[in-house]
Amino acid sequence: MAKPEHEITWKELNVGCVIDEPGNAAAYRTGDWRSQRPVYNKDRCIRCGTCYIFCPDMAIKILADGYIEHDLYYCKGCGICVEECPTDAITMVDEEE
Amino acid sequence: MATRVGMEVSIAAAEAVKQANVDVIAAYPITPQTHIVEHLSEVVNNGELDAEFIPVESEHSAMSVCTGSSAAGARSFTCTSSQGLALMSEIVYITSSLRLPILMLLANRSLSGPLSIWNDHTDVMSIRDCGWIQVFVENGQEVYDHVFIGYRVAEDRNVLLPFMVNLDGFVLTHVIEPIEFLDQEIVDRYLPPYQPKYSLHPDHPVTMGAFATPALYTETKKAQTESLTEAMPYVLKAWQEFGDMTGRYYHPVETYKTEGAKVVLVTQGSLSETATLAIDSLQGAGEPVGLVKIRLWRPFPFEEFKEAVAGADLVVVMDRAISYGGPGGPLASEIRSALYAQEKRPRIVNFIAGIAGRDVAPEDFVHMIQQAQERPGEWYELYGVRE
Numbered sequence: 130m131a132k133p134e135h136e137i138t139w140k141e142l143n144v145g146c147v148i149d150e151p152g153n154a155a156a157y158r159t160g161d162w163r164s165q166r167p168v169y170n171k172d173r174c175i176r177c178g179t180c181y182i183f184c185p186d187m188a189i190k191i192l193a194d195g196y197i198e199h200d201l202y203y204c205k206g207c208g209i210c211v212e213e214c215p216t217d218a219i220t221m222v223d224e225e226e
Numbered sequence: 227m228a229t230r231v232g233m234e235v236s237i238a239a240a241e242a243v244k245q246a247n248v249d250v251i252a253a254y255p256i257t258p259q260t261h262i263v264e265h266l267s268e269v270v271n272n273g274e275l276d277a278e279f280i281p282v283e284s285e286h287s288a289m290s291v292c293t294g295s296s297a298a299g300a301r302s303f304t305c306t307s308s309q310g311l312a313l314m315s316e317i318v319y320i321t322s323s324l325r326l327p328i329l330m331l332l333a334n335r336s337l338s339g340p341l342s343i344w345n346d347h348t349d350v351m352s353i354r355d356c357g358w359i360q361v362f363v364e365n366g367q368e369v370y371d372h373v374f375i376g377y378r379v380a381e382d383r384n385v386l387l388p389f390m391v392n393l394d395g396f397v398l399t400h401v402i403e404p405i406e407f408l409d410q411e412i413v414d415r416y417l418p419p420y421q422p423k424y425s426l427h428p429d430h431p432v433t434m435g436a437f438a439t440p441a442l443y444t445e446t447k448k449a450q451t452e453s454l455t456e457a458m459p460y461v462l463k464a465w466q467e468f469g470d471m472t473g474r475y476y477h478p479v480e481t482y483k484t485e486g487a488k489v490v491l492v493t494q495g496s497l498s499e500t501a502t503l504a505i506d507s508l509q510g511a512g513e514p515v516g517l518v519k520i521r522l523w524r525p526f527p528f529e530e531f532k533e534a535v536a537g538a539d540l541v542v543v544m545d546r547a548i549s550y551g552g553p554g555g556p557l558a559s560e561i562r563s564a565l566y567a568q569e570k571r572p573r574i575v576n577f578i579a580g581i582a583g584r585d586v587a588p589e590d591f592v593h594m595i596q597q598a599q600e601r602p603g604e605w606y607e608l609y610g611v612r613e
Contacts, residue, residue, distance in 0.1 A: 134441040139448040144386055145325035146446050147424040148433035 133158075159186065163206030165221040167199050173218035180210035180219060228472070230406045235366035235398045236261035238405040239305075239331055242373035244275045245413045246329075249300035252280040252291035256310040257343045258395035259333035263305065285310035289317035289328075296326035297434050299425035301377065304328065307395055308335035308349045315353050321388045322357030323450055324434055327380030327420070328388040329373065330358075334495065334546075335395040336582035344583025345395040347495065347546035350523075351556045357450055359385075359457055360523040362392045362494045366403035369393045371474060374408070374417050378464045381420045385457045392523070394496040396583070408472065416471060454525050461522065478527035479534045480519045483509060487516030489595060490538040490572075494520045494557060497544070497586055504591030515595060520557065528564050535565070538572045542598045544591075544609075545578045554578065554606030576606035584610070 132141075133156070143149060176195035188204040189197050199210075211219045233241075240262050243251070251270065253263040270279040278295070282288045285306050292302040306314060311332060321328055336342040337349055350360065359379060363369050369391065376389035393399065424432050438446050461478070469475030482502050484490060493501050498519040508515040518534045520527075535541055545555020553559050558576035565571050575598040580586040586609075594609060 134439060137442060137445060139445040139452070142445060142449045144423055144453075145323070145434060146436065146438065146449075148436055149424065149430075151431050 158202055159205050160202045163201075163204060163224060165206045165208065165223055166201060167204065167206070167208070167210055167219050168222050169197065169199060170218045170220070171196055173216045175216055175218075177215065179213050179215060183209050183213045185209060228406050228408055228412075230404050232402055233366075233405050234261065234400065234402050235369055235393070235405075236333075236400065237265050238366055238370045238403075238407075239373065239393075239399075240265035240269060241407070242370045243303050243329075244269050245408065245410060246303075246373050246377055246417060247275070247301070247414075247419075248277050248303045248329075250278045250280065250292065250295035250302045251304070252282050252288045252295070252302070253304045253306065254282055254285050254288050254310060256285070256307045258335060258345070258399045259305050259307045259310070259331070261399065262331060262333070266303075285314035286317060289314040289321065292328045293317055293321050293324065293326060294426075296321070296328050297324065297426050299420065299422040299427075301381075301420045302326075302328045303330075305331035305333065307333045308337055308343075311349045311353065312337060315356070318353055318356045318358070318388075320435065322454075323446070325386040325450075325453065326388060327377070327386055329376045329380060330388065330390045331369070331373075332390055332392050333395040333399045334392050342582040343395075345397050346581045346583070347392070348548070348581075350390070350392050351547040351549075354524070354556060357454060358388045358390045358524065359454070359461065360390045360392065361521055362519075362523060363398070363521075364496050364498050364519070366398060366401070366405050367474070368476070369398060370405050370407075371468065371472070371476075374413060375464050375468050375476070377420075378417050378468075379457065379461050382460045382464070383421075383423060385453070385460045386423060387453060387457055392495060397496045406472075412471060416468065458525050458527070461525075476521060477530070478520075478522035479530040480521055481534050482517040482519070484516030484518060484534060484537075486514055486537065488514040488538060489540045489542065489599065490516050490518050490535045491591060491595060492518045492520065492535075492541060492543045492557065492561060494523070495546070497546075497580055500586060500588055501544075501591050503588035504595070507588065508592060508595065513595075526560060526564070531561070531564050532568065535572060540598060541565075541572045541574045542595055543574060543576045544580070544586075544594065545576060545606075546580050548578050548581075548608070558606060574604055575601075577609040578606065579609035581608070 296302040380389040465476040543558040554576040
């Protein structure tokens with residue numbers, strides 16, 4: 130896995146900044162962009178998978194029992210899962226809280 | 227044995243591109259570069275060169291095509307002038323950051339407006355900081371030679387940068403000169419096939435032109451500026467080896483009769499040949515005046531330049547572009563920077579002359595030098611302007 134961006138020195142860059150390690154975008158923590166994070170209430174969840182389908186970053190995992198988990202390494206906090214959830218099982222809270 | 231042929235410089239340049247065995251040519255015709263592209267389209271159409279000739283719809287596309295083809299590992303060529311360069315400029319900066327060894331001949335022409343098709347250096351100076359290796363040539367032979375030298379430097383694994391050859395529009399592109407052609411086997415020995423370090427190929431996927439956040443962008447720029455500065459020894463090596471092969475040696479800064487000169491005239495491009503006549507006549511009259519020609523514009527040869535003007539009390543710089551509202555011309559700015567920290571610094575006077583094809587005769591150079599000697603201080607002016 131590639132080094133985090135803020136640790137790479139100029140001498141370590143490939144010629145022309147070519148990226149020769151396919152898939153290294155996975156190392157990029159888009160979760161840093163978040164100002165609000167999703168909070169999941171399992172009691173209200175009916176395991177429909179709608180949030181999983183709508184998440185634009187595939188940052189929602191469906192667990193073996195059908196319930197879900199947010200991957201906060203990638204979740205940008207867009208709130209689409211909150212909007213789409215038919216049972217209001219997800220809410221957004223400010224990151225500072 | 228090399229053969230010497232009388233030929234229009236544009237045609238000779240196109241023949242050099244053919245001999246360099248390029249893979250992709252993408253260009254859009256614009257005066258005064260047109261004959262180069264026209265001849266190349268004939269050469270490809272006649273089967274003399276096995277290359278893709280892509281007649282693009284604009285210069286922006288020309289440079290975009292070359293960027294893509296060079297990224298795929300093809301030896302790529304384009305040429306343009308003036309407004310064409312302005313239109314492609316967005317991509318010109320990208321090719322150097324991607325470190326793609328494209329060769330471009332820039333037939334120097336004034337930028338509009340007013341609309342002008344004639345020669346000066348305002349086009350190249352508008353993209354001075356584009357990160358390309360940039361050289362100026364003086365005559366047709368130098369144009370022909372620098373097609374091979376350009377690819378040789380650009381494709382060197384230690385360099386991998388695009389290379390721009392500045393040749394004066396009309397004054398060079400449209401004149402017939404004697405050109406000494408190289409035998410193909412010599413070209414092939416000097417310029418082996420391009421072996422890219424990275425290329426776009428499905429078997430080895432890479433990403434080129436990725437996004438850089440503020441956390442990384444500064445590092446990418448440091449790497450880029452170092453790559454251009456560090457290209458210098460490889461430019462010198464390519465010139466040296468070319469000279470050993472042909473007897474024609476090129477240098478970043480070239481001097482003409484500067485030994486003991488107290489006054490040095492500084493020029494770039496084809497007017498340097500005219501300036502030698504002025505130097506001859508002044509020296510004939512006992513004036514200690516010499517000529518310094520800046521061949522390599524980027525990376526700028528600071529040390530070689532300082533050495534070339536070491537004995538001078540007065541440096542008269544002729545620019546062929548204006549930095550509006552600024553300190554005069556871009557060449558003079560560079561020279562002031564180069565000499566600023568010197569303990570003993572010559573007086574620097576700057577003339578902007580030969581704008582948009584206005585003639586500069588040997589007597590004009592004599593006149594400029596005399597004016598600079600008579601009027602004290604450091605100043606710049608547009609030479610010959612009607613008050």
